[in-house]
Amino acid sequence: MAPRACALCENAKAMLKRPKTGQQICRECFFYVFETEVHNTITQSKLFQPGDRVAIGASGGKDSTVLAHVMKTLNERYNYGLELFLLSIDEGITGYRDDSLETVKRNQQQYDMPLKILSYDELYGWTMDAIVSQVGRKNNCTFCGVFRRQALDRGAAMLNVDHIVTGHNADDIAETVLMNIMRGDIARLGRCTAICTQGEDTIKRSKPFKYAYEKEIVMYAYFKKLDYFSTECIYSPDAYRGHARAFLKDLEAARPSAIIDIIHSGEAFEVREEVKATQRVQQTCKRCGYISSNELCKACTLLEGLERGMANAGISDRGRKQLELQGPAPENLRTIPLFKLPSGNPTVAIETTP
């Protein structure tokens, strides 16, 4: 096949077929349209205000690495006036997170952004390696998910940022829409396509890559030679999610617009308020001050179970009852430090490059 010229500049050689539009474009035009679309997503959703302090949830993987690069580029190009930070959570997984954190540390230098690393070990007193050695591989993802969510908020509060952005892309969101439908989780279906979520007592979170295809993120990283880490979590296998992803990729192969179409379907569902309200009224965890729908937040419940050697306490109602039968939590139980929403100055020194 003879090389084709770019559909946009009509000059350089086309190097990529855009999944969203089928357009064949060159490398430079691709960078420009990819970045401009993210900019449009940001401005149309009014994600930021000048002067905002924004933490990029950085795992060292492709999505967050490209996000850091694009956020820095757009902040400079369009004078967003943002102060950008990298925030990484160290789950304590040998051979996975320790390697990917090295990537984040290089990103810190490459992008010249302050980096804060917060570890499960310092926050909860447990690494994922230690949790897996106690609970095995069955429910470890529950621990990791709950702990990570809270750790990100706490890291953000320490950095005193207004906002956390994450690298979730269009494929991730379409996959979540499919999973919520397959599980009949209509309340989550109603929320999962929101570009920005903010509870009253939590830090704003948003997804500037909501409409960015994974293929384009990977191509962007490849063409820009960005430094990212691609090994997966060694404990991860979430088989159900894996099937949803494979199904989505099959659909995309047959019709590339499938991903954006599924997101639009998710957005088009009108979920009645009373269905959305299956989330219980939020309160403050009596032990650690974090937002919670029960007296104790999920992380405190899971941690108590771990500490008292009854890891199921935070997983099932039955486990919880068994724990309660053992009596109240001992006085000297390890707890999570008190959570405070950001106000005033950062409460931690930000790590600087040695």
Added chain:
Amino acid sequence: MSLDIKVEFSGGLELLFSNQRQHSVTIPSIDPTTSEPTRLQYLINYLRDNLLKERLELFVENDTVRPGILVLVNDTDWELEGEGDYVLKDGDEIVFISTLHGYAGSTIIPGRSIAQ
């Protein structure tokens, strides 16, 4: 006559290929099965039959690469080059990048056995 092709795997795919990202392969310039110039599809079959160490289903599906694996021909998206029909040239660089999950947790990560 033969073709020297540079092959690169990334995004986790390298774990299926001896945990090695770069490979050099030499294949015939005329496909013995069709007696025509060798196409990219021949290379995919060759990699599957000769270099792939395990978990075939994570690399190929229905005789082509599994959806979710990006293929680049000399840095160009293979969708612009005719995909498997692309006629290979000596010195071509073919890159396979996976965007899928599921490579971890198999037994092939060297030095990373985790105590249960």
